[in-house]
Amino acid sequence: MYGYDQRIEVFGSGGMVAAGNVTPDSHVVSNANGIRSAVPHYFFLERYADAYAHELIGFVEAVKTGTATPVTGHDGRMAMVIATxxxxxxxLARPVATSEIV
Structure with a gap:
């Protein structure tokens, strides 16, 4: 199951942002036997169904109304810059600013 672990934490000089795994519930049991919690949804469609649906609805609305899509080309480019x-x-074993990439 660990290969399906998709947590992220990003730290910067002004703060941090974190996102955890999507699980069926948020329980955590800690005792002498260890720490147990719900396991993440296994299949990506279970995990991201709502995100895909909202993105598709936003795209259809943009096409119907002639307005901008909720996610822009710039958003996609910046995701690539951050990943790079x-x-x-x-x-390099050091912090790399996005300004070094663009």
Missing amino acids: AAQRSVR
């Missing part, structure tokens, strides 16, 4: 900075940070 993260990969470079691992490779």
